[in-house]
Amino acid sequence: MKAVHIVEGRAVPLGRSDVDTDQIIPSEWLKRVERTGFGRGLFSEWRDDPEFILNQADYQGATILVAGPRFGTGSSREHAVWALMDYGFEAVVAPSFGDIFRNNSSKQGLVTVQLAAEDVTHLENLLREDPRRAVVVDVARGTLEVPELGWTRSFHLDPAIRERLLNGWDDIGMTLRRGAEIDDFEASRAHFTLAGLFDGDGHVRTQERS
Amino acid sequence: MSGRTLYDKIYDAHLVSATEGEGALLYIDLHLVHEVTSPQAFDGIRLNHRTVRRPDRTLATADHNVPTDPLDVPVADPVSRRQLEALEENCAEFGITLFPRGHENQGIVHVIGPELGVSQPGMTIVCGDSHTSTHGAFGALAFGIGTSEVEHVLATQTLPQSRARTMAVTVEGELPEGLSAKDVVLAIVGRLGTGGGAGYVIEYRGSVIESLSMEGRMTVCNMSIEAGARAGLVAPDETTFEYLRGRAGVPSGEEFERLVDHWRDLRSDSDAAFDAEIVMDASDLVPYMTWGTNPAHVAPVHGVVPSPESFPDPDERATAQRALEYMGLSAGTALTEVPVDVVFIGSCTNSRIEDLRVAARVAERGRVAPGVRALVVPGSHRVKTQAEAEGLDVIFRDAGFEWREPGCSMCLGMNPDQLTPGQRSASTSIATSRAARGGGGVRTSSLRPSPPPRRWSGTSQHRVTWRWGHEGRSHRRGPRRSPRPQ
Ligand code: SF4
Numbered sequence: 001m002k003a004v005h006i007v008e009g010r011a012v013p014l015g016r017s018d019v020d021t022d023q024i025i026p027s028e029w030l031k032r033v034e035r036t037g038f039g040r041g042l043f044s045e046w047r048d049d050p051e052f053i054l055n056q057a058d059y060q061g062a063t064i065l066v067a068g069p070r071f072g073t074g075s076s077r078e079h080a081v082w083a084l085m086d087y088g089f090e091a092v093v094a095p096s097f098g099d100i101f102r103n104n105s106s107k108q109g110l111v112t113v114q115l116a117a118e119d120v121t122h123l124e125n126l127l128r129e130d131p132r133r134a135v136v137v138d139v140a141r142g143t144l145e146v147p148e149l150g151w152t153r154s155f156h157l158d159p160a161i162r163e164r165l166l167n168g169w170d171d172i173g174m175t176l177r178r179g180a181e182i183d184d185f186e187a188s189r190a191h192f193t194l195a196g197l198f199d200g201d202g203h204v205r206t207q208e209r210s
Numbered sequence: 211m212s213g214r215t216l217y218d219k220i221y222d223a224h225l226v227s228a229t230e231g232e233g234a235l236l237y238i239d240l241h242l243v244h245e246v247t248s249p250q251a252f253d254g255i256r257l258n259h260r261t262v263r264r265p266d267r268t269l270a271t272a273d274h275n276v277p278t279d280p281l282d283v284p285v286a287d288p289v290s291r292r293q294l295e296a297l298e299e300n301c302a303e304f305g306i307t308l309f310p311r312g313h314e315n316q317g318i319v320h321v322i323g324p325e326l327g328v329s330q331p332g333m334t335i336v337c338g339d340s341h342t343s344t345h346g347a348f349g350a351l352a353f354g355i356g357t358s359e360v361e362h363v364l365a366t367q368t369l370p371q372s373r374a375r376t377m378a379v380t381v382e383g384e385l386p387e388g389l390s391a392k393d394v395v396l397a398i399v400g401r402l403g404t405g406g407g408a409g410y411v412i413e414y415r416g417s418v419i420e421s422l423s424m425e426g427r428m429t430v431c432n433m434s435i436e437a438g439a440r441a442g443l444v445a446p447d448e449t450t451f452e453y454l455r456g457r458a459g460v461p462s463g464e465e466f467e468r469l470v471d472h473w474r475d476l477r478s479d480s481d482a483a484f485d486a487e488i489v490m491d492a493s494d495l496v497p498y499m500t501w502g503t504n505p506a507h508v509a510p511v512h513g514v515v516p517s518p519e520s521f522p523d524p525d526e527r528a529t530a531q532r533a534l535e536y537m538g539l540s541a542g543t544a545l546t547e548v549p550v551d552v553v554f555i556g557s558c559t560n561s562r563i564e565d566l567r568v569a570a571r572v573a574e575r576g577r578v579a580p581g582v583r584a585l586v587v588p589g590s591h592r593v594k595t596q597a598e599a600e601g602l603d604v605i606f607r608d609a610g611f612e613w614r615e616p617g618c619s620m621c622l623g624m625n626p627d628q629l630t631p632g633q634r635s636a637s638t639s640i641a642t643s644r645a646a647r648g649g650g651g652v653r654t655s656s657l658r659p660s661p662p663p664r665r666w667s668g669t670s671q672h673r674v675t676w677r678w679g680h681e682g683r684s685h686r687r688g689p690r691r692s693p694r695p696q
Binding site for chain 1: 307
């Protein structure tokens with residue numbers, strides 16, 4: 001995963017609460033075999049509506065999503081995070097998040113910014129007033145800022161998650177950094193392996209295994 | 211210092227380094243892969259320019275969405291076809307052994323691991339399917355994982371895994387004649403409730419568990435997760451060793467005996483302390499079946515659909531009420547009088563040769579009622595071949611059953627074997643949630659009995675009533691023809 005220090009850009013005030021993962025990416029999208037391309041399915045039940053905010057010219061290219069309370073509750077599908085990131089979002093701001101969604105986000109490098117409900121409402125108003133207003137999320141400092149107005153709020157990030165975001169460590173990356181430990185473990189004892197059990201076509205070899 | 215449980219012994223032996231808590235990394239001996247939960251994991255590996263660390267500890271099979279039609283029928287569903295192709299491409303690219311549709315070793319992932327002898331005592335085994343706990347029957351630590359964990363294991367052969375709590379479930383007494391492992395585990399799930407095992411790894415023990423065949427132990431461990439448990443296991447013993455002897459995945463001769471000597475140590479110390487303990491007496495168990503939408507909705511086969519009012523907890527009462535509406539049942543109806551449209555014999559809970567033998571003994575004494583569709587889906591090609599060698603396919607066909615190719619089939623309905631809205635089935639598979647069965651507004655119903663009783667002694671005959679179809683006819687069953695070969 002990519003390291004994230006600063007997320008900067010336009011922000012979209014979604015203005016909805018209780019957006020669950022099925023609304024983020026409906027279940028028919030789960031049938032794909034790829035990890036990419038989910039952006040097209042993001043909020044797909046609303047995307048046909050030309051009035052839907054993501055379809056408005058002013059918000060194109062936004063990198064930050066601002067939503068109401070309980071964003072990302074519901075099914076644990078990681079596809080919700082894939083869809084938001086594939087669309088181009090790098091951070092989501094909301095008064096509260098589904099636990100699993102927040103956890104999944106941290107593992108893929110999507111920054112979740114939890115602010116007080118009145119701050120989120122205020123931010124949404126600022127963005128409706130002027131969609132071109134830049135918003136800056138600073139992961140290291142734990143702040144969200146609208147520089148034009150000097151409006152800044154702090155948010156809490158779990159220190160371990162902050163470190164992962166800043167270093168671009170996903171779970172696998174973290175474990176691969178312990179490759180030497182795994183090598184040592186493998187060398188320390190004889191393990192079962194499938195080596196030699198099957199031939200190239202998956203048939204059981206008849207001769208005794210060495 | 212008090213002794214250690216079997217779980218602790220396996221866990222400790224697989225800790226990559228001494229780090230406990232958050233940083234604990236568990237080494238995985240065997241990773242089983244299928245077409246549905248793996249494609250994105252492989253894609254992630256590619257996207258990040260990583261590779262599969264140990265293809266020699268990774269084994270793949272096509273099972274979750276393969277059609278169970280004859281092999282010359284193409285895979286009609288484009289998504290299934292794409293997933294099956296992706297599995298073939300990924301296994302070829304990363305050098306992983308794969309059993310595709312039609313292969314002699316193909317079958318449900320939790321059936322083929324044991325039958326090939328690659329699921330062994332003391333191992334850590336994972337798979338992207340929640341019923342991976344099945345392999346715990348061998349005294350292995352086996353559990354289901356999600357797609358991102360599949361990717362983690364592919365890349366590192368390890369998983370971050372903190373220590374679970376341990377629960378001992380001891381089943382003592384004498385299992386009444388004619389009762390099966392599934393009755394035992396349904397009783398356990400009924401006792402614990404669907405969340406009662408959450409956070410625990412359960413060790414099943416006691417005389418009743420010890421008396422079960424490996425197939426029976428697999429059924430018990432398989433359903434551990436229905437009580438919310440992380441995994442379930444049974445300490446290996448002579449039954450385990452005899453089952454494994456001579457199978458493809460284990461060495462032969464002295465080398466096997468050396469392994470057995472090592473496996474004998476895999477048991478909880480007598481002074482080991484569990485975080486929770488439950489003792490049950492099997493002597494007064496009766497055959498169970500589930501009537502609702504979760505596996506704790508069980509009732510005796512000869513009982514009636516319970517009234518929601520009998521649930522003291524308001525949430526459970528509401529769930530039971532919704533379950534009745536969903537199933538189209540009313541309280542007080544005799545369970546044996548509930549008409550069904552479809553009968554499904556299969557799934558990793560009950561599709562092994564032993565299960566099919568028992569079902570065939572029932573089938574040969576009656577016919578599928580008119581208007582009822584009945585399918586037998588063997589758990590694997592090897593099971594199918596063995597069953598055909600014993601003539602079971604003929605018995606089923608003569609009785610009006612469809613004899614199908616192996617796969618998960620109606621257990622999750624990702625292949626064409628599906629109920630239509632409003633249909634009710636009697637099935638040997640796991641009682642899954644209503645979401646899994648009737649998502650997207652389709653109101654399927656399923657009634658899931660335990661399989662016909664499968665334990666009886668020597669030559670004695672006794673009655674079982676097993677009714678299906680609108681006529682609810684009953685059948686007598688005789689003694690088993692052949693002992694246990696495979
Ligand atoms: S039969 Fe059902 S529970 Fe078993 S592996 Fe297949 S889908 Fe999973």
